[in-house]
Amino acid sequence: MQTPHPEPLGHTDPRRTWRIADDRRLPALEPFADRVHRHGPVVLREHLWDTDDRVLAAEGVELLRSDAGWSVDRGDGPVEVPPDLDGGDDHDADHVPRDVVEVFLRGRPVRVVRVRDTVTSLVELRGRDGRLRAEVADVRVDEGEPDAAVLRSARWWALSDDGRGGTVSRAAERALADAAEPGAGGGARGGAGRAGGGAGRPALRAAPERRKGSAARPRRGSAAAALRAALRSLRADLVAVDPRVRADEHGSVHDLRKVLRRLRSVLAAYRGALDRDATEPLRAELAEVSRVAGVARDAEVLRDRLLRTAGRAPEGFVDAETLDRIGAHVAESRAAAAADLRHTLRSATWFRALDRLDDLVARAPRGPHADDDAQAFAVRRIARERKRVAKAIDGGTETLDDLHEVRKAARRLRYALQAADGATDLGKRRLGLLRRVQDGLGEVLDAAHATAAHRELATLAARSGADTFGAGVLATTEHAVVERERDRAEHLVARLRSRVATGLRG
Numbered sequence: 183m184q185t186p187h188p189e190p191l192g193h194t195d196p197r198r199t200w201r202i203a204d205d206r207r208l209p210a211l212e213p214f215a216d217r218v219h220r221h222g223p224v225v226l227r228e229h230l231w232d233t234d235d236r237v238l239a240a241e242g243v244e245l246l247r248s249d250a251g252w253s254v255d256r257g258d259g260p261v262e263v264p265p266d267l268d269g270g271d272d273h274d275a276d277h278v279p280r281d282v283v284e285v286f287l288r289g290r291p292v293r294v295v296r297v298r299d300t301v302t303s304l305v306e307l308r309g310r311d312g313r314l315r316a317e318v319a320d321v322r323v324d325e326g327e328p329d330a331a332v333l334r335s336a337r338w339w340a341l342s343d344d345g346r347g348g349t350v351s352r353a354a355e356r357a358l359a360d361a362a363e364p365g366a367g368g369g370a371r372g373g374a375g376r377a378g379g380g381a382g383r384p385a386l387r388a389a390p391e392r393r394k395g396s397a398a399r400p401r402r403g404s405a406a407a408a409l410r411a412a413l414r415s416l417r418a419d420l421v422a423v424d425p426r427v428r429a430d431e432h433g434s435v436h437d438l439r440k441v442l443r444r445l446r447s448v449l450a451a452y453r454g455a456l457d458r459d460a461t462e463p464l465r466a467e468l469a470e471v472s473r474v475a476g477v478a479r480d481a482e483v484l485r486d487r488l489l490r491t492a493g494r495a496p497e498g499f500v501d502a503e504t505l506d507r508i509g510a511h512v513a514e515s516r517a518a519a520a521a522d523l524r525h526t527l528r529s530a531t532w533f534r535a536l537d538r539l540d541d542l543v544a545r546a547p548r549g550p551h552a553d554d555d556a557q558a559f560a561v562r563r564i565a566r567e568r569k570r571v572a573k574a575i576d577g578g579t580e581t582l583d584d585l586h587e588v589r590k591a592a593r594r595l596r597y598a599l600q601a602a603d604g605a606t607d608l609g610k611r612r613l614g615l616l617r618r619v620q621d622g623l624g625e626v627l628d629a630a631h632a633t634a635a636h637r638e639l640a641t642l643a644a645r646s647g648a649d650t651f652g653a654g655v656l657a658t659t660e661h662a663v664v665e666r667e668r669d670r671a672e673h674l675v676a677r678l679r680s681r682v683a684t685g686l687r688g
Contacts, residue, residue, distance in 0.1 A: 208339065219305070228246045233293075238283060254282050289530075409601075416444055427527060488512055592678065
């Protein structure tokens with residue numbers, strides 16, 4: 183099989199494409215450039231992988247394998263896929279990289295369901311100085327079942343240039359447009375537009391396959407419809423962040439934890455819009471995954487703030503050897519926690535949670551308040567969340583556990599307000615205060631966690647005969663942060679108490 187051409191003009195996307203419905207030839211391009219070089223056709227064969235029931239097709243996603251390797255196409259063109267971080271199953275002889283689409287596969291086996299051949303003929307247009315001015319690609323795509331006849335075909339012409347709009351490019355564009363016009367060259371049905379992929383490979387994509395069995399949508403403007411819309415948005419966030427966590431991308435654990443919290447908060451705050459027999463098991467499973475994600479995030483926070491803590495310590499009190507030893511320990515803990523989270527994302531618990539969420543979005547099973555007016559229902563539920571915040575504050579803020587309860591209540595109120603999209607003013611002007619309370623209390627709790635972690639590290643150092651002084655200094659430094667940030671947090675909580683008393687409107 184021939185090697186594909188390099189992408190044209192420094193990896194630029196085509197400026198314009200034309201859909202060609204017959205076998206007409208490209209127009210003569212020699213009059214428009216000093217040098218015209220026509221490359222022979224290059225064939226790229228790809229295998230599309232999916233489940234027997236076409237789960238990926240239903241999501242508008244393609245998992246592709248070619249001689250160049252694996253890629254995934256979510257509608258914006260193929261993106262290279264590396265091997266799974268933790269390796270594939272031993273029985274997986276094809277080493278299919280599942281992590282990038284496991285949020286949809288959920289343990290189901292995959293196989294080749296389509297074979298796609300892309301034939302590209304490239305024409306280079308160069309100026310007198312030899313510089314490449316434009317490229318024209320004639321691309322044909324044939325697709326069918328394995329070992330079966332072609333089911334679908336498509337053909338494009340694509341024009342790429344250097345972005346300067348020179349005379350060569352403009353002349354070639356006019357010639358291509360004239361040749362692709364309806365009625366020209368045998369009455370082809372052509373169409374022009376912006377390209378959706380590289381000049382050598384416009385996409386041939388089937389429309390996403392719709393899942394069967396969806397119930398009727400809830401009435402527009404009802405509480406069930408509003409909650410369903412919020413869950414659809416959060417579901418999109420969830421399936422976007424899941425592959426990032428599996429790939430151990432920076433910030434992905436934090437983003438996953440936020441989406442999980444939002445989901446749980448919205449389901450709790452708007453109980454009754456959908457059937458609780460469907461929402462409560464989902465909340466329980468999300469909580470189980472959130473616990474593992476919380477451990478991974480705590481380990482990340484401890485790792486990320488280690489150097490900052492050392493920088494706050496008195497100069498010379500934490501030597502490099504101690505810092506390296508502690509850094510290696512927290513990095514190892516973080517890696518282990520991240521691996522545990524990835525393992526959890528391959529578990530039956532996570533797959534059940536995803537299935538339940540899909541079912542909620544697809545069926546929107548009615549709760550006792552499903553037909554309530556969305557705004558009126560939101561007003562009542564937000565009032566309950568304000569009372570929950572007030573109760574948490576009235577319970578005291580003496581201990582760290584007290585502060586944690588206040589933070590959870592404030593966060594749930596904030597997420598409930600954000601989910602009430604389009605509703606009347608329920609106190610959204612105070613979202614900034616709720617965010618500051620959440621962040622301020624979070625800093626106190628993170629510093630307290632770091633204090634406890636460094637004390638534990640000092641104990642471990644003592645058992646191994648290593649120096650404990652540096653770990654003690656770090657613990658003392660973090661404890662000072664706890665005391666300082668706690669005063670600020672108490673001030674924010676006092677402000678929140680007064681706002682809650684007036685319904686967050688003042």
